[in-house]
Amino acid sequence: METPLKPTAASCPAKVLVAGGYLVLDRGYNALVFSLDARIHTVVEPVQVKAGVDISGIVVRSPQFHDAIWEYGYRSQAEDAGISVTQLSVGHEQSISASKNPFIETALTYALTYIWTLLPNQRIASSSIRILADQAYYSNPGEPRPLNNSTEPSHFLDFNVSLKDAHKTGLGSSAALVTSFTAALLGFYLPSEKWDITTPNGLRVLHNLAQASHSHAQGKVGSGFDIASAVYGSCLYTRFSPSVLSALPAPGTRSFARALQHLVDGDAWDTHIQKAAVKMPAALRLVMCDVDCGSQTPGMVRKVLAWREDNRSEADRIWADLHAGNQALAAELARLAAEPACAPAQYHVLKTLIDENRKLIRLMGEASGVPIEPPQQTKLLDYCSTLDGVVGGVVPGAGGYDAIVLLVEDKEEVVARIKESLKSYKVEDEGDGIKIGKVGVIGIREEMEGARIEDLALYAGW
Ligand SMILES: Nc1ncnc2c1ncn2[C@@H]1O[C@H](COP(=O)(O)OP(=O)(O)O)[C@@H](O)[C@H]1O
Numbered sequence: 327m328e329t330p331l332k333p334t335a336a337s338c339p340a341k342v343l344v345a346g347g348y349l350v351l352d353r354g355y356n357a358l359v360f361s362l363d364a365r366i367h368t369v370v371e372p373v374q375v376k377a378g379v380d381i382s383g384i385v386v387r388s389p390q391f392h393d394a395i396w397e398y399g400y401r402s403q404a405e406d407a408g409i410s411v412t413q414l415s416v417g418h419e420q421s422i423s424a425s426k427n428p429f430i431e432t433a434l435t436y437a438l439t440y441i442w443t444l445l446p447n448q449r450i451a452s453s454s455i456r457i458l459a460d461q462a463y464y465s466n467p468g469e470p471r472p473l474n475n476s477t478e479p480s481h482f483l484d485f486n487v488s489l490k491d492a493h494k495t496g497l498g499s500s501a502a503l504v505t506s507f508t509a510a511l512l513g514f515y516l517p518s519e520k521w522d523i524t525t526p527n528g529l530r531v532l533h534n535l536a537q538a539s540h541s542h543a544q545g546k547v548g549s550g551f552d553i554a555s556a557v558y559g560s561c562l563y564t565r566f567s568p569s570v571l572s573a574l575p576a577p578g579t580r581s582f583a584r585a586l587q588h589l590v591d592g593d594a595w596d597t598h599i600q601k602a603a604v605k606m607p608a609a610l611r612l613v614m615c616d617v618d619c620g621s622q623t624p625g626m627v628r629k630v631l632a633w634r635e636d637n638r639s640e641a642d643r644i645w646a647d648l649h650a651g652n653q654a655l656a657a658e659l660a661r662l663a664a665e666p667a668c669a670p671a672q673y674h675v676l677k678t679l680i681d682e683n684r685k686l687i688r689l690m691g692e693a694s695g696v697p698i699e700p701p702q703q704t705k706l707l708d709y710c711s712t713l714d715g716v717v718g719g720v721v722p723g724a725g726g727y728d729a730i731v732l733l734v735e736d737k738e739e740v741v742a743r744i745k746e747s748l749k750s751y752k753v754e755d756e757g758d759g760i761k762i763g764k765v766g767v768i769g770i771r772e773e774m775e776g777a778r779i780e781d782l783a784l785y786a787g788w
């Protein structure tokens with residue numbers, strides 16, 4: 327007799343790309359990525375079925391948001407095409423098309439197909455799935471939900487809006503979602519001899535499967551640094567060759583299942599994760615500031631890559647200098663982390679490296695016509711860098727108008743000073759028609775750990 331499936335939960339961290347934006351899209355370069363201590367959790371549980379009733383479906387809920395419920399039917403397809411997943415009507419007002427969640431649907435299709443290839447003669451049991459996210463991913467203020475029979479409110483908050491009305495802070499919600507969702511499904515359906523998150527091979531399988539499904543749902547843009555940090559935590563990340571994924575047949579087409587299993591278990595991946603190369607000195611921390619004004623990463627990426635294509639020698643020169651600066655920054659952080667104690671006088675190398683890198687980023691922005699560190703952000707970063715306890719800061723990831731990340735002394739009074747100073751920070755119009763809005767500090771800091779299994783008690787009340 328099959329052993330009953332046990333409820334399983336997994337979580338993955340948010341990300342910030344501190345150095346190596348754009349360069350990391352090319353395997354010749356890498357990125358310094360820090361994970362952040364805000365997580366997205368997924369809980370998978372068996373469905374209680376009454377004797378004699380045989381339903382087969384998976385219900386996914388994101389209970390912190392209004393109407394965030396997706397119900398799926400699934401079946402195996404002929405010609406080794408894998409498990410196909412169909413969204414069912416959930417019997418309430420919203421239409422299916424309005425409620426589609428491509429990240430969930432794709433992660434489910436890929437994970438169930440992979441699981442089915444490892445357990446070919448077993449029926450995939452119905453399950454019920456909950457997704458819970460930490461506050462920092464959204465700027466909508468969440469409200470505590472009191473626990474039944476207890477005075478302790480849950481750690482997770484009620485956002486009181488629909489997902490489409492939620493304001494993302496840009497911390498990589500879809501990557502943390504897809505990775506924790508995939509990890510929880512693998513942990514729920516597979517016995518530990520087939521998949522174990524605590525082993526290097528378990529992490530490798532999770533990484534490969536989550537990269538494949540996230541890339542498919544996202545339309546194959548992006549270097550995959552966000553999935554790598556969701557799995558491995560803070561690291562120096564070198565991407566996989568795009569050709570690794572391009573040979574995979576589409577889900578539901580002939581041989582998708584075998585091709586996916588070979589891809590996930592095989593050694594085609596040339597991703598390079600260096601965890602030991604990334605450290606945060608004990609006396610320092612990251613602070614993320616949300617700028618109330620958005621930027622569109624895909625458009626910026628297209629323009630920078632087109633500039634590089636058309637101006638190869640200029641671009642190669644800037645990228646070589648920036649790459650050297652990025653490696654030096656990671657090395658200096660690691661060097662300081664190994665010192666028994668650090669004093670502010672020791673941060674002058676870090677300050678210089680940050681300043682030099684910012685100059686090169688502005689040069690790349692001017693040459694490509696992309697506002698990577700636009701004047702509004704230059705002023706904001708320069709202002710923050712004058713505050714006591716701030717070593718320096720950069721525009722993370724693709725840059726633009728939506729966030730900055732600061733490297734600061736890890737003292738409460740330093741963070742309090744940044745918050746206070748930013749309250750009265752005056753934003754001037756730079757004449758480009760874009761005025762950045764309020765700048766707020768996000769309650770978040772770096773963390774080293776990636777995906778992990780969680781205790782179910784965390785989700786009481788949800
Ligand atoms: N808590 C959640 N529950 C379900 N889906 C979510 C949740 N948070 C994010 N998502 C999914 O991820 C998408 C946002 O992904 P993306 O645009 O990549 O944002 P980010 O910049 O945070 O990664 C949403 O449209 C939704 O499909």
Ligand SMILES: C[C@@](O)(CCOP(=O)(O)OP(=O)(O)O)CC(=O)O
Binds near residue numbers: 343
């Ligand atoms: C340009 C990039 O190298 C970095 C983008 O980093 P962001 O953190 O800005 O990304 P999004 O969360 O997708 O908006 C593109 C990439 O590597 O995927």
